[in-house]
Amino acid sequence: MATPPTAAAFVAALRTEGLTVVEVGRWWEHNRNHKGPWGEVHGVMVHHTVTKGTANTVRICRDGYTALPGPLCHGVIAKDGVVHLVGYGRTNHAGGGDPDTLQAVIAEDYNERPPKPNVGNADGIDGNRAFYGFECENLGDGKDPWPEVQLAAIEKVAAALCRLHRWGPKAVIGHSEWSDDKSDPRGFTMTSMRDRIADRLAVDEPAPTKPPTKPAQPAGPKPAVDLSKLVAAAKSDPARRGTPVSYYGVKTVEQALVREGLLAPSLADGHYGTATVAAYAAWQRRCGYKGADADGIPGAASLEKLAKKRGFTVTA
Known part of the structure; x- marks a missing residue:
């Protein structure tokens, strides 16, 4: 559980993790906050877009459409691994979902994956207030490939936010693990992605951009x-x-x-x-x-x- 950081801290965390970030318009003030709260936040949710073409995907995720106004996520992770920020605050990405899944994410107490959701968008609890959402450019048919550079970007985005909030990788879920009427992301498993995130978090945090003012002290004996x-x-x-x-x-x-x-x-x-x-x-x-x-x-x-x-x- 955490209070969302400032937009500046959010984008800085992504860039510190080594991501290429494109800021789309005044993304930091584009949100759905007038429809309800955003926060406390508990985790990161991964989606696929069912769209083709980066420019088209970014436009749809920023603007939405009549039945579902934008922004539809906080960022779009394109095929080339570039992250396009389109909103910050409450966004229309998670919808309704299973309260048991939310509790499992908060506690980080499941093994391979969260409990299978028993409710969907129509009868679930509000997920738009509780999760960061990232839409990943993919047709979602199980055939459209996921380039390694895109999977690496998903890993880095999630790790950046886990570092920022001191979460473990079990704070990262797919939309299908939240709502029983969703299938995304298709084409890779969230269990494998959480393993990647765990391995990344196991490495020391990215080095600061400025050199330390004092010489490093020799490491002490191992416990x-x-x-x-x-x-x-x-x-x-x-x-x-x-x-x-x-x-x-x-x-x-x-x-x-x-x-x-x-x-x-x-x-x-x-x-x-x-x-x-x-x-x-x-x-x-x-x-x-x-x-x-x-x-x-x-x-x-x-x-x-x-x-x-x-x-x-x-x-x-």
Whole structure:
């Protein structure tokens, strides 16, 4: 949950992530705010346009049409990866959707994808106030290709806003995950896109444009995690949050799982409860384990792999 930033901060975040941004007209004051609120915002929603041609797509998304006035999104992500900003504020992109999906996005507590929506545009809750919306130029027929440069731009847009709000990749959903009468985006899966976003967020934030005023300090020693103590905590910590921390190394592992997009930042509390078990099980599945081998209890191989990727060491 977050208050929308200023338009200047919004566009700066996109450019800092390495995106090419085109500002269309006075996009920062083009919105539907007279029809209802925008914010608090909870995530990013990805759409396909069912249109062809960038100029035509941008025009439609900015102006809309009689039955659905524009702007129809905050930005259009074209085939060439350029982001065209057409509105800022409330836009006609999400419509009605499933309240269970919204709660899952807010909590960031689902595994592969949000719960399948049970309601659609006509009977759902207002999504236009709660999400950033990006329309992606594509016919939406499952055949029109998605160039890699366009997929990379979707990844960067989502990562930029996740960084801005300190969200994980589970704050990013497709329109079909919001409303049961929508199919977009077709041609790639949102699970694969969230994996891309997680990998991007795992890298340090883009470097500032100005050099630091002080010389960088040498890095300190890497934190160490004792596997036997970690396993004992995983098996003995009670399910309830906020109980006494039995082993501080749990927090090191939880922070790594947060960077992987598998655990909400608010749950990295040093307590190996049910959320951490579920997050580590998802990491084990990402490592190739299945069934009972992905039970959320750390093993040496999976923990070493996480340690190597996330900058800590493992002791016996």
